[in-house]
Amino acid sequence: xxxxxxxSASGGATATQNxxxxxxxxxxxxxxxxxxxxxxxYQRGLYAPEDFKRTKKYGLSMMVTSDEGLSKYLNTILTQMxxxxxxxxxxxLVLVIASVHTxxxxxRWAFDIETDQEVVEGKKRxxxxxxxxxxxxxxxxxxxxxxxxxxxxxxxxxxxxxLVYTKKDxxxxxxxxxxxxxxxxxSESVKLRSFTTKVHKVDTMVSYKLLDE
Amino acid sequence: MEGGPSAGATPMxxxxxxxxxxxxxxxxxxxxxxxxxxxxxxxxxxxxxxxVYINTYGRANLVKREFxxxxxxKDAVIEGHRKELAALRRRLGLLExxxxxxxxxxxxxxxxxxxxxxxxxxxxxxxxxxxxxxAAATESEALKLARGQQAKLRAxxxxxxxxxxxxxxxxxxxxxxxxxxxxxxREASAELDRLRLEVEALRGNxxxxxxxxxxxxxxESRLVLEEDATAAAEARLKDALAEAERQGRRALEAxxxxxxxxxxxxxxxxxxxxxxxxxxxxxxxEKELQxxxxxxxxxxxxxxxxxxxxxxxxxxxxxxxxxxxAEGALAEATASQAxxxxxxxxxxxxxxxxxxxxxxxxxxxxxxxxxxxxxxxVVELLEECGRARVEAKAASGSVGDLETSLRSTGxxxxxxxxxxxxxxASALRQDRKVTLLQKERDGLKRIIASYDDExxxxxxxxxxxxxxxxxxxxxxxxxxALEAQxxxxxxxESELRESQDKAEDxxxxxxxxxxxxxxxxxxxxxxxxxRSMMARELASTSxxxxxxxxxxxxxxLHLASNPEQKARRDHVNGLMAEVASLREALRSQGQGGxxxxxxxxxxxxxxxxxxxxxxxxxxxxxxxxxxxxxxCYAIFGYRIDMTTENKETRFVLRPMHEERESLNLIxxxxxxxxELVPTEYSETMQREVDTFIGRYKTIPAFTANxxxxxxxxxxxx
Numbered sequence: 001x002x003x004x005x006x007x008s009a010s011g012g013a014t015a016t017q018n019x020x021x022x023x024x025x026x027x028x029x030x031x032x033x034x035x036x037x038x039x040x041x042y043q044r045g046l047y048a049p050e051d052f053k054r055t056k057k058y059g060l061s062m063m064v065t066s067d068e069g070l071s072k073y074l075n076t077i078l079t080q081m082x083x084x085x086x087x088x089x090x091x092x093l094v095l096v097i098a099s100v101h102t103x104x105x106x107x108r109w110a111f112d113i114e115t116d117q118e119v120v121e122g123k124k125r126x127x128x129x130x131x132x133x134x135x136x137x138x139x140x141x142x143x144x145x146x147x148x149x150x151x152x153x154x155x156x157x158x159x160x161x162x163l164v165y166t167k168k169d170x171x172x173x174x175x176x177x178x179x180x181x182x183x184x185x186x187s188e189s190v191k192l193r194s195f196t197t198k199v200h201k202v203d204t205m206v207s208y209k210l211l212d213e
Numbered sequence: 214m215e216g217g218p219s220a221g222a223t224p225m226x227x228x229x230x231x232x233x234x235x236x237x238x239x240x241x242x243x244x245x246x247x248x249x250x251x252x253x254x255x256x257x258x259x260x261x262x263x264x265v266y267i268n269t270y271g272r273a274n275l276v277k278r279e280f281x282x283x284x285x286x287k288d289a290v291i292e293g294h295r296k297e298l299a300a301l302r303r304r305l306g307l308l309e310x311x312x313x314x315x316x317x318x319x320x321x322x323x324x325x326x327x328x329x330x331x332x333x334x335x336x337x338x339x340x341x342x343x344x345x346x347x348a349a350a351t352e353s354e355a356l357k358l359a360r361g362q363q364a365k366l367r368a369x370x371x372x373x374x375x376x377x378x379x380x381x382x383x384x385x386x387x388x389x390x391x392x393x394x395x396x397x398x399r400e401a402s403a404e405l406d407r408l409r410l411e412v413e414a415l416r417g418n419x420x421x422x423x424x425x426x427x428x429x430x431x432x433e434s435r436l437v438l439e440e441d442a443t444a445a446a447e448a449r450l451k452d453a454l455a456e457a458e459r460q461g462r463r464a465l466e467a468x469x470x471x472x473x474x475x476x477x478x479x480x481x482x483x484x485x486x487x488x489x490x491x492x493x494x495x496x497x498x499e500k501e502l503q504x505x506x507x508x509x510x511x512x513x514x515x516x517x518x519x520x521x522x523x524x525x526x527x528x529x530x531x532x533x534x535x536x537x538x539a540e541g542a543l544a545e546a547t548a549s550q551a552x553x554x555x556x557x558x559x560x561x562x563x564x565x566x567x568x569x570x571x572x573x574x575x576x577x578x579x580x581x582x583x584x585x586x587x588x589x590x591v592v593e594l595l596e597e598c599g600r601a602r603v604e605a606k607a608a609s610g611s612v613g614d615l616e617t618s619l620r621s622t623g624x625x626x627x628x629x630x631x632x633x634x635x636x637x638a639s640a641l642r643q644d645r646k647v648t649l650l651q652k653e654r655d656g657l658k659r660i661i662a663s664y665d666d667e668x669x670x671x672x673x674x675x676x677x678x679x680x681x682x683x684x685x686x687x688x689x690x691x692x693x694a695l696e697a698q699x700x701x702x703x704x705x706e707s708e709l710r711e712s713q714d715k716a717e718d719x720x721x722x723x724x725x726x727x728x729x730x731x732x733x734x735x736x737x738x739x740x741x742x743x744r745s746m747m748a749r750e751l752a753s754t755s756x757x758x759x760x761x762x763x764x765x766x767x768x769x770l771h772l773a774s775n776p777e778q779k780a781r782r783d784h785v786n787g788l789m790a791e792v793a794s795l796r797e798a799l800r801s802q803g804q805g806g807x808x809x810x811x812x813x814x815x816x817x818x819x820x821x822x823x824x825x826x827x828x829x830x831x832x833x834x835x836x837x838x839x840x841x842x843x844x845c846y847a848i849f850g851y852r853i854d855m856t857t858e859n860k861e862t863r864f865v866l867r868p869m870h871e872e873r874e875s876l877n878l879i880x881x882x883x884x885x886x887x888e889l890v891p892t893e894y895s896e897t898m899q900r901e902v903d904t905f906i907g908r909y910k911t912i913p914a915f916t917a918n919x920x921x922x923x924x925x926x927x928x929x930x
Contacts, residue, residue: 159780165767179771
């Protein structure tokens with residue numbers, strides 16, 4: 001089920017014409033993370049295809065999980081991330097795929113976030129059309145789908161974890177704890193496209209473990 | 214403060230103006246104006262500034278600073294009031310003194326009036342006959358008395374008027390002070406309400422600050438009491454004001470009465486009124502005195518009330534100051550508690566990170582040690598990178614040198630090959646020369662044979678001495694020619710030998726250079742591999758450094774309960790269940806343990822016998838193969854070795870009669886067809902290769918021809 005962060009499901013209700021408010025940008029970015037994570041989990045086969053259902057978003061047919069436990073986990077993370085994005089504290093979201101047997105990290109999807117602090121402080125209000133943002137997001141989703149052509153096959157049973165990079169002075173609720181960055185030794189990196197709402201800029205990159213020859 | 218006493222109003226107003234609450238009101242007033250620029254004070258105010266102004270300071274600091282400023286302003290106001298109160302008290306003291314003097318004077322006047330009245334009565338009784346004279350004398354005396362009393366009354370009225378004016382001033386001052394005090398009380402009560410709310414909020418947020426809260430509650434109760442006392446004081450003040458108003462009205466009435474008295478006195482001075490009128494006036498004066506004394510008593514009571522109010526105000530101020538101090542202490546305690554909580558949370562986080570990274574029982578010194586180790590490792594890696602770069606540079610330099618030497622070697626080889634070709638060509642020429650010489654020799658032999666035949670014929674025909682001489686000359690000529698030919702042949706043979714020796718030297722040099730070139734190529738390959746390895750290490754090290762830099766300014770978080778942890782837990786549980794089931798199976802199989810051991814022994818024996826059989830078969834196959842190779846060598850004259858490289862089968866043929874083992878032929882066998890691989894040895898017999906293999910497509914004929922050539926060479930003497 002698509003996460004209900006705050007506001008309407010189709011998005012963009014808070015942007016009037018081309019004006020992008022902080023709240024509107026946070027909503028767009030959080031929705032993107034939700035659909036991107038779901039897409040990666042489906043494409044990489046971490047969960048069975050029957051655990052996903054089809055939904056329309058960004059002019060594409062997106063797969064979103066229908067597993068209640070997973071939906072709850074994603075909602076918890078994305079709700080907290082929405083708050084940190086509004087404060088301008090969020091720096092990066094990383095999806096780590098690791099082998100269950102060996103605990104070795106096999107893939108690492110990193111979403112870097114740059115925030116315009118002047119907008120967070122209310123000093124300016126940028127302009128960008130919603131359609132342009134949606135097209136940029138659409139391109140990234142297509143790239144994620146196409147990445148299966150060059151990413152190595154995950155033969156071992158794998159699981160995932162979501163890591164969040166924040167500023168050091170961020171207030172953290174009790175259910176969160178510190179983690180190490182879970183880098184991959186001997187990896188290859190591929191940089192994907194990025195999108196920007198003029199308030200937040202999101203860059204995407206995937207790193208995968210090189211196969212032993 | 215409107216209508217207040219003139220002295221001290223401006224400083225108080227400035228103090229109040231400087232307070233934060235007034236400043237906020239001014240900001241709000243500026244916001245109401247359409248312009249968002251500089252206000253009257255030169256401050257830039259607009260909505261965003263206001264938001265910044267409000268949002269910039271922390272709530273407790275804003276409250277504290279504002280309250281401190283407001284309390285300082287109120288302290289100044291209260292100080293002003295105290296000064297006013299002291300001035301009023303001084304004035305009241307003066308008024309009392311004057312009242313006492315007036316009372317004394319009135320008493321003395323009364324006594325005088327009484328004594329005069331008695332005297333006049335007695336004189337009137339004594340001098341009863343001469344009533345008219347007495348009346349006239351009495352009238353003149355009465356007039357004098359009336360004039361004197363008129364003067365005194367005038368003075369009294371003036372004094373009363375002055376006192377009334379002063380009382381009015383005092384009442385007006387009291388009223389203004391009362392208004393100010395009421396306004397201040399309203400502001401103070403509003404501040405107290407706000408503080409109370411904040412205290413409640415702070416109490417709700419702050420934990421573990423029971424002592425300060427208890428103090429605050431005690432102060433609040435005292436505040437409540439003080440407020441009650443203030444309310445009572447206000448009520449008393451109201452009464453005092455009402456009393457002052459009544460006094461004012463009485464003063465007005467007294468003034469009117471004084472005016473009436475004045476009028477009467479004027480009338481009394483113009484007309485000849487009898488003494489009874491004077492007595493009436495005296496009685497009226499007595500009444501006035503009584504009323505004045507009542508006024509004095511009321512003023513005393515008012516003064517007492519003011520004093521008590523002043524005491525209450527002081528108490529209220531003290532209580533407020535104590536409340537402010539307590540609230541300040543509470544705010545500080547809350548802030549310090551928050552800081553302590555933040556520091557504790559930070560310490561817990563660091564402790565958890567330490568335990569996660571370095572295990573239980575680790576401390577900050579472990580972190581320092583690890584950091585030092587990491588720094589040393591980074592320095593070592595950088596040094597290694599530097600050394601690798603230097604080595605790579607040196608290697609690239611040596612690669613360049615090797616390449617140049619390889620190029621020069623190749624050029625030398627090409628030159629040598631060219632020389633070899635030239636020598637071959639010269640050897641062919643020499644061979645042709647030799648064949649020509651042989652032909653010439655055969656020709657000469659035939660000529661000699663023909664000369665011999667001629668000689669025989671001549672001798673048969675009975676030729677004389679001349680024929681013998683000719684024959685001898687011819688023989689001498691032929692011998693000379695033969696000698697010359699022999700010398701030329703020897704010369705050619707020596708040249709041929711020299712060229713052959715040169716060719717052999719050049720061949721050996723070429724082989725040496727080729728081997729050097731192969732070594733250089735292998736060394737270049739190894740250096741290239743090393744360089745690529747160093748480049749990979751450098752890339753990984755730089756990547757590690759960039760990761761460390763990125764992690765320095767960030768905090769990495771994840772949910773404690775996440776899918777990876779859940780999957781690992783499920784996997785562990787599955788493994789434990791599997792272990793339990795295996796243990797169960799093992800336990801159930803434990804009863805038949807002997808049978809299992811026997812099976813294992815049997816299987817081991819089978820394995821041993823099979824391995825022995827395999828080794829026997831291997832040795833038998835090896836024997837047969839070596840026998841076959843020896844037979845082929847003996848029968849066909851070639852030692853055949855089979856090799857497989859890159860899925861390609863090759864046969865190496867070493868001829869029996871060749872002196873050196875490096876001279877061999879290599880055939881590639883695929884798709885049931887053999888193909889000659891060019892070698893140095895095969896290039897020496899290129900003509901035969903082209904003829905038998907190239908033209909006639911027959912390898913057996915080629916090998917047979919080669920065998921015969923080698924045999925001929927070996928057996929020729």
